[in-house]
């Protein structure tokens with residue numbers, strides 16, 4: 228399956244097919260010199276499969292996880308790119324999860340004021356959500372994704388075979404973003420999680436999410452309106468993620484709890500809770516409300532004294548609401 232994404236910045240293809248990694252170089256074609264970025268959590272066999280297709284290319288491998296998503300790693304990648312004489316027509320290829328896509332994408336966005344980059348996601352989170360749409364960022368000063376750029380990829384190769392190597396907690400972590408897309412845009416997608424053996428429908432789940440994301444990003448590349456709906460659960464979710472830090476909950480797990488916290492409709496909340504429990508994901512946690520509130524005030528959707536949040540009263544129909552900060556704070560105390 229091929230999905231065309233047409234944005235003002237770039238027009239590119241997202242290919243979704245099993246076995247793509249083996250033939251990546253033939254699909255990528257000629258793109259100047261190639262520079263590979265990956266993380267050590269990606270199975271060595273995947274890295275070797277790509278490296279063998281580009282024997283001349285340098286590969287920068289950083290330690291896996293959110294602790295690497297910072298300006299230090301970004302600077303090290305840029306320095307290495309310079310040392311390998313990468314030019315404006317050369318291409319960065321990211322092989323890894325969301326952090327790799329962010330690091331490689333943000334490095335490509337800044338290097339020589341922007342060079343091409345190609346994404347080969349290896350996690351459910353990256354396949355479903357972060358590999359397309361052009362959001363690249365690092366965490367800074369304790370605030371998630373606070374420094375970054377919109378920089379669209381030139382090609383995305385989604386190979387669900389790679390998920391076989393993913394630990395089950397990571398798999399579910401990414402699938403929470405698909406639950407989010409079902410709740411905000413696609414009742415049939417939510418129904419897969421509610422009623423079916425969702426692990427038998429992984430390819431369909433990814434395809435539905437990519438199509439939703441393509442439609443949203445094409446309408447609103449820089450998140451002026453409808454794209455904000457993709458942030459359902461992220462207002463509390465990002466704050467919890469920052470609050471618990473590197474050894475706490477995963478991103479998707481925090482988004483799941485964030486959706487539970489923001490949702491008003493008790494019946495929908497009950498259904499979401501049942502889905503999250505099916506996926507062995509947490510539905511709530513204990514935290515210091517004041518500390519989480521302070522983190523929440525840095526939300527990119529915040530405008531001085533209010534935050535644009537996403538609400539879902541009917542499955543498939545997310546909408547935006549402006550919530551004053553005191554209302555968000557009060558809920559933290561009464562959840």
Ligand SMILES: O=C(O)C(=O)C[C@@H](O)[C@H](O)[C@H](O)COP(=O)(O)O
Pocket residue numbers: 356357359360362364371372404450454457458461527
């Ligand atoms: O692509 C988007 O737009 C999204 O909001 C997708 C989110 O699921 C994703 O976690 C995103 O990185 C959060 O964006 P941010 O702007 O709050 O950093």
